[in-house]
Amino acid sequence: MIRVSVVGAKGRMGSHVVEAVNGAEDMQLAFALDAGDDLSVITPGNTDVAVEFTVPSATLDNVLALIAQGVDVVVGTTGWTDERLDQIGVALAGAPRANQAVFIAPNFAISAVLADHFAKLAAPYFESAEVVELHHPNKVDAPSGTALHTAQAIAQARRDAGLAPVPDNTQTDGGSRGQVVDGIHVHAVRLRGLNAHEEVLMGNAGEQLTIRADSFDRISFMPGVLLAVRKLAEGGHAGLTVGLDRFLDL
Ligand SMILES: NC(=O)C1=CN([C@@H]2O[C@H](COP(=O)(O)OP(=O)(O)OC[C@H]3O[C@@H](n4cnc5c(N)ncnc54)[C@H](O)[C@@H]3O)[C@@H](O)[C@H]2O)C=CC1
Ligand SMILES: O=C(O)C1=N[C@H](C(=O)O)C[C@H](O)C1
Numbered sequence: 028m029i030r031v032s033v034v035g036a037k038g039r040m041g042s043h044v045v046e047a048v049n050g051a052e053d054m055q056l057a058f059a060l061d062a063g064d065d066l067s068v069i070t071p072g073n074t075d076v077a078v079e080f081t082v083p084s085a086t087l088d089n090v091l092a093l094i095a096q097g098v099d100v101v102v103g104t105t106g107w108t109d110e111r112l113d114q115i116g117v118a119l120a121g122a123p124r125a126n127q128a129v130f131i132a133p134n135f136a137i138s139a140v141l142a143d144h145f146a147k148l149a150a151p152y153f154e155s156a157e158v159v160e161l162h163h164p165n166k167v168d169a170p171s172g173t174a175l176h177t178a179q180a181i182a183q184a185r186r187d188a189g190l191a192p193v194p195d196n197t198q199t200d201g202g203s204r205g206q207v208v209d210g211i212h213v214h215a216v217r218l219r220g221l222n223a224h225e226e227v228l229m230g231n232a233g234e235q236l237t238i239r240a241d242s243f244d245r246i247s248f249m250p251g252v253l254l255a256v257r258k259l260a261e262g263g264h265a266g267l268t269v270g271l272d273r274f275l276d277l
Contacts, residue, residue, distance in 0.1 A: 029260040032058040032074040032098075034066065034089055035081035039165075040103060040245060044078050047249040054256065071097045071124060076256045080104055083168050087111050090118075090129060097124040101255045102131040103248070105172030107269075115267050126265035130258070133172040133270070135251030139225060140271045142240035143177050146227045149236055150181045151188030153229035157205070161216040161224040169215040173225055175208055176270070181227070182209030 031048045035041035036059035048054045057074045060066060062081075066089060069077055076099050079089055083106025091114070093100045115129055134140060150156060158181070160174035170178075192210055205214035223242040228235065242248065251271050258264055258274050268274075 028055045029053055029256060030055050030057045030073060030075045031256055032056075032060065032069045032077045034060050034069075034077055034079045034093075035104070037061040038080055040080035040248065041078075043245045043249060044080060044252055047253055048078075048256075051253055054253070066092050067096065069093060069096060069098055074098055076101055076259045078103070078252060078256065082106075087114065090115060094118045094122050094127060094129065097122065097127065099128045099259045100130070101252065101259060102129065103135060103252065105133065105168050107131055107133075107172065112267065112269065119266055126262065128259050128264045128266065128268070130255050130264065130268045131270075132251065132255065133176040134223075135248040135255070135271055136223070136240065136242045137251065137271075137275075138240040138242065138247070139173055139223075140251070140275065141277075142225060142227065142238050143173070143180060144272055144277050145238050146177055146229075147180045147184045149227075149229055149238070150184035151190065153231050153236065154190075155193050155228075155230040156181050156185070157193075157212045157214065157228050158208075159214045159216065159226045159228065161218060161221050161226075163221050163223075164217040164219055166217065169217070170206055170208070170213045171215070171223070171225070173223075174213050174215070177225065177227060178208035178211040178213050182211050185210075 033044050045059050048056050077093050078101045080103045086104035158174050158178050160171040205212045225240050227238040
């Protein structure tokens with residue numbers, strides 16, 4: 028049995044993870060902790076993998092604490108910059124257990140992971156590209172971690188292909204053109220009734236490609252979370268891994 032502890036267990040995602048772990052035949056819930064609880068109870072003696080779904084302002088400290096306690100971590104929380112990822116790399120290099128692993132995924136839904144992959148494939152063939160993410164209004168961060176990841180991937184694919192910057196003759200902008208991430212405009216919509224959605228728009232003269240992923244329910248993230256837990260528990264993924272595509276045969 029894989030012993031799993033959940034951090035952020037009372038949240039929208041964490042509570043689904045607790046349910047998914049309890050429903051998995053090869054897993055057993057160790058601790059279900061939330062804000063104010065003492066994370067130091069989570070140790071390799073009781074936990075094989077900790078799953079962290081909290082808030083962007085707390086996740087770095089939580090993951091660093093879990094690494095220092097010798098525990099492997101699957102992270103779904105957003106807010107990861109290159110600098111923060113570097114801190115995880117440094118902490119893992121000095122971790123107490125050999126081959127310790129941290130896995131971070133901007134999105135665990137297969138639809139979103141494939142949308143991101145298709146966007147990377149398509150990016151070199153289009154002059155224009157923009158990303159629109161649409162979420163429930165309780166979300167605290169904008170743009171979404173997934174949209175940031177997608178925009179960065181598109182930008183990298185365009186650079187690799189030697190494309191010029193996206194065409195844009197905007198002369199005045201009060202903010203309507205969105206956040207520019209690595210040269211790619213990213214727009215965030217917050218609307219009651221939505222859950223998690225992303226649209227990648229790409230255009231050439233006379234044509235458009237739209238790639239869209241919709242997570243209508245948080246259960247869509249659970250197979251990806253359980254896959255990541257199993258991958259870390261089986262070993263062979265020491266260090267920091269980012270993105271569920273790394274565990275899929277894409
Ligand atoms: N990677 C993915 O596939 C997905 C990622 N997310 C991300 O996961 C994160 C959580 O999202 P939700 O569950 O919707 O948020 P939420 O606000 O419903 O839940 C967060 C939980 O973390 C707890 N918390 C806050 N600070 C804490 C701390 N220091 N230690 C332990 N627990 C703490 C809160 O009390 C709350 O129960 C967000 O960053 C969101 O963007 C959400 C959906 C899918
Ligand atoms: O807060 C959410 O809900 C989600 N957060 C993640 C993100 O910011 O990309 C993943 C998904 O979009 C749902």
